[in-house]
Amino acid sequence: MALTATALGVSAGCGTQAAVGNDSEALRDRARQVAQAWDDDSTATAAWRTGYYPMEEEVQLPQGGLHDKVDEHAYEKGNFALRGKLPSGTATSGRVTWAGDKSLTQPLIDAEKAYESLARNRAGERPQLTVTGAKLGTMRVATSRGPATVPAWLFTLDGYDAPLKASAVHPSKRAQTPIKRADDVPGLPVNRLIAEDGRSVTVIALHGACDNGPKVEVLETRGSVVLSATVKRAEHDGNCTKQAKMQQVTVELKRPLGSRILLDAITGRPILHKGPQGIASNES
Numbered sequence: 001m002a003l004t005a006t007a008l009g010v011s012a013g014c015g016t017q018a019a020v021g022n023d024s025e026a027l028r029d030r031a032r033q034v035a036q037a038w039d040d041d042s043t044a045t046a047a048w049r050t051g052y053y054p055m056e057e058e059v060q061l062p063q064g065g066l067h068d069k070v071d072e073h074a075y076e077k078g079n080f081a082l083r084g085k086l087p088s089g090t091a092t093s094g095r096v097t098w099a100g101d102k103s104l105t106q107p108l109i110d111a112e113k114a115y116e117s118l119a120r121n122r123a124g125e126r127p128q129l130t131v132t133g134a135k136l137g138t139m140r141v142a143t144s145r146g147p148a149t150v151p152a153w154l155f156t157l158d159g160y161d162a163p164l165k166a167s168a169v170h171p172s173k174r175a176q177t178p179i180k181r182a183d184d185v186p187g188l189p190v191n192r193l194i195a196e197d198g199r200s201v202t203v204i205a206l207h208g209a210c211d212n213g214p215k216v217e218v219l220e221t222r223g224s225v226v227l228s229a230t231v232k233r234a235e236h237d238g239n240c241t242k243q244a245k246m247q248q249v250t251v252e253l254k255r256p257l258g259s260r261i262l263l264d265a266i267t268g269r270p271i272l273h274k275g276p277q278g279i280a281s282n283e284s
Contacts, residue, residue: 023186024217024230030185031219031226031265038261039223041178048261051172052096052104053144054273055196058167059118060139060152062160074127078120083158084132086111091136094151094169102145106169111136114153114166130158139165142196144270145259171272179268188229189266190216193273194248196257202250203271205229216249219265225257228265 038045066072074080088110097103111134118131139152154163191204205214219226229249262271 024228026185027187027228027230027265028217028219030182030187031217031228034179034263034265034268035219035221035224035226037177037179037268038263039221044175044178045223045261047172047175048144048270049259050104051144051175052106052148052150052169053171053270054141054167055144055193056142056273058141058150058273060165062157062162062164064162067159070127071129074129077125078118079125079128080115080119080121081124081128081130082115082119083130084156086115086134087136088112096143096151096169097149098143098145098147104172106172108151109153109168109170111153111168114168115155118155118164118166129164131164132156132158136168137163137165139167141167144261174269174272177268181267181269182265185266186230187266188214188231190227190229190264190271191246193262193271196262199253199256200250201225201227201253201257201262202248203227204246205249214247214249216251218251218253220254220260222260224261224263225253226263226265227251227271 061075066075092108093105094108095103095105115131115134133156134153137152137154138149141148141150151168152165153168154165157164188205194202194204196202203216205216215230217228217230219228263269264271
């Protein structure tokens with residue numbers, strides 16, 4: 001995943017960033033409040049544990065990966081071309097299933113919308129990956145409730161024997177959080193989850209154009225893991241450009257995340273996976 005500086009229209013003064021980096025005790029208090037709120041709220045926790053919340057990318061490349069750097073570039077840029085007809089008139093819902101016969105019915109994303117979320121570049125820029133057809137199948141996805149089998153569109157790519165798979169269902173809507181966002185606590189929200197791997201999680205954190213990068217602390221409880229993001233001390237005082245940078249940060253845990261809820265200290269909300277294709281971005 002390519003990470004670049006993105007203009008967010010937010011003032012990022014270096015002196016302010018240094019203060020944020022130093023004022024960590026207030027943020028630790030906030031993390032404890034968030035953990036306590038979720039640990040005590042059975043309604044919010046139950047909604048999280050009974051919904052469909054992906055914890056990894058919902059687009060899977062053909063088995064064996066893409067052929068070369070040219071195709072990888074086309075995929076990352078969203079350079080796709082459609083040569084063929086996509087299915088229409090399919091079912092309106094699909095079933096997500098977990099071990100133990102647990103399941104959940106979710107609205108189905110039609111093939112055209114799934115393709116459009118892949119083909120983000122409408123300018124016809126080359127090189128391109130060519131889609132010649134699609135059929136409805138399934139794929140395995142890591143979720144907050146463990147591995148699940150989900151409906152997926154299997155897109156046939158010109159020159160590939162195996163299909164590119166894209167989830168055909170949206171995640172569940174976010175549950176009502178038991179604690180409000182804290183706008184008066186120094187810190188930055190964690191942007192999104194990139195990967196969860198055993199005893200570590202990798203997230204996207206924001207920082208300013210003239211600091212020393214993001215710093216993410218972790219608070220673990222029996223039912224949750226709360227991440228608190230700040231920035232490291234700025235190198236100098238003065239005004240920075242209105243720009244923020246996104247950076248991957250890997251956080252080590254004392255034990256695997258498992259079924260615990262991954263939370264952001266500032267927003268008080270679960271940190272969801274949100275891949276670059278954005279096929280399943282139902283965040284209301």
